[in-house]
Amino acid sequence: MPATTTEKKQLRIATRNCGFIDPESIDDYIALRGYEALAKALTMTPAEVVELIKASGLRGRGGGGFPTGVKWGIALANAADQKYIVCNADEGDPGAFMDRAVLEGDPHSVVEAMAIGGYAIGATQGTVYIRAEYPLAIKRLKKAIDDARAYGLLGKNVFGSGFDFDIELKYGAGAFVCGEETALIRSMEGKRGEPVTKPPFPAQSGYWEKPTIVNNVETFANVPAIVLKGADWFSGIGTATTKGTKVFALAGKIVNVGLIEVPMGITLREVIFEIGGGCPDGKKFKAVQTGGPSGGALSYKDLDVAIDYESLIARKSMMGSGGMVVMDEDDCMVSVAKFFLDFTMDETCGKCTPCRIGSKRLYEMLDKITKGKGTHADLDRLKSLSVIIKDTALCGLGQTMPNPILSTMDTFADEYEAHIRDKKCPAHVCTALLTYTIDPAKCTGCTLCTKVCPVECISGTKKQPHTIDATRCIKCGACYDKCKFDSIIKQ
Amino acid sequence: MSTIRTLEELKAKRQEILDRKAARNGKTIINVSLATCSIAAGGKAALEAMQDEVAQNGLTGVEFMQSGCMTYCYAEPTVEITLPGKAPVVFGGVDEAKARELVTEYVMKGEPVEGIIPVNYERVVL
């Protein structure tokens, strides 16, 4: 078992019940004061609930970090015959699974919070927009809603307060862009999941043009705790601008792969080394991508940054929804940027030109660089096109798509330089730039490598040093893995 | 199910649930993480192996429950065992053999078994 610090670096608020209660038992939830927050909120006025959430400092955990109470206040102030509250459970960042864990581990906390939010803004209808690829989360959420209904905690006249509220599910088909709130709303209406320009914001005109609040799963999961423990308690945790905790999904080159929930303001060093256990096999930590395809790479230079929304943006990354993909010395940062661009290139909805065509052009330039065909002019073009796309794309997907490029170009300029000037990939990842040679001083002539080389390009006499014909080598690495004498040099 | 109409009724319901849970005192609670991740890692097999081992040994003071993600992807499947009067302990990497060992060694004899995941968090209890 990997060593983990026993110091209590984590603080679990949003995931307070995950792993501790039976998510399919409403009684387990009630035993931990479940639905008391709703009962309490219903004794307050909607404006008081909004003020409480404002005072807590809670900000959206879906990525943007917009103050939740402020958003609720806008919807409350917009009079309408119907309003809606929506839970965004479309989690689609590569490497992110925080929301799934909350929904599978503690669905009632989200159900209860949606009812509280509904009351605060004046909505009687809630919708959870959840990706169809989460069947277990869907099953548990459905059961939670049914059980809450059976107890009268959803439905007509909740807690005898005269407040009616119910929740339905709608399913996403797995398009990343449908996590963007305006696309999500259009998808809910049965239209193509394409974003529309803001303003008007959904809080002004959303689902069927009614005031609509879209909040993330984790945002909601914090709400019952805030209502019961108070705004001061919550705002006492975190940094000046960012209160409470954040759930992160640690993935990639990290020993303790998993979910963590930490107070805002924790340093990257604590997250990666003390909680995450560092990189496996004693490899050197290189960077961590936060914010998924919309974010950027924080490097070993940023280890002492106290994590909050602002500090990450200042380093050309962003909080995002909580994916943290850790990279070690064996990762090539140009390839990492290319990986994320490949993702966004697939996921662009195609509505606007900068994103649809720009993503392809950015990808092509990165691809060229990883093949050793890039020039300094490409670097300049990469940067200027990135900036143009950021300024002109319609929605968050396009606007943030260049971030992985800009941040890696900034922090790992030397790696781009090596690919372009020296035609070398320092991490030995980019196949086109690799060469395999045999060190004659070390080679014993055991002939093992000749037997695994798929193109038979290794030759030599038994017990004499062998050689590789570089013109025929396809760089598969088979010989490198096989040689027992470390004679094969990968460069 | 009767509906809950007031905070008082909710609190009464809660008391009733807590009393029911208190009646389990003296029992060993085995909590198996069964989220998508843990099921994929073999959580259900661990649960079945433990249920089988408990039955084979004729243990009556053991209750099973399922929960969601215990957050330790690197150590799935994970199982939390609470012996009567003891603090809950989470074990990782519970394959079938480990599952059976947990029953015969830890549950039946209180003997330590490898794979304990230390508690490195503080948890907000409402």
Ligand SMILES: Cc1cc2nc3c(=O)[nH]c(=O)nc-3n(C[C@H](O)[C@H](O)[C@H](O)COP(=O)(O)O)c2cc1C
């Ligand atoms: C391309 C794209 C994908 C998004 N995906 C998600 C998502 O999966 N889940 C989510 O909560 N927010 C996602 N968002 C952010 C939402 O648009 C919205 O800001 C958020 O749901 C608001 O909730 P919050 O204030 O609680 O964070 C995405 C945004 C963009 C631009």
Ligand code: SF4
């Ligand atoms: S920026 Fe991209 S995803 Fe967003 S609307 Fe334009 S084409 Fe669609």
Ligand code: SF4
């Ligand atoms: S396997 Fe290694 S030692 Fe043997 S012939 Fe090939 S390079 Fe030489």
Ligand code: SF4
């Ligand atoms: S890298 Fe592959 S193709 Fe090249 S010499 Fe080694 S085994 Fe042959």
Ligand code: FES
């Ligand atoms: S997501 Fe639950 S343990 Fe990994």
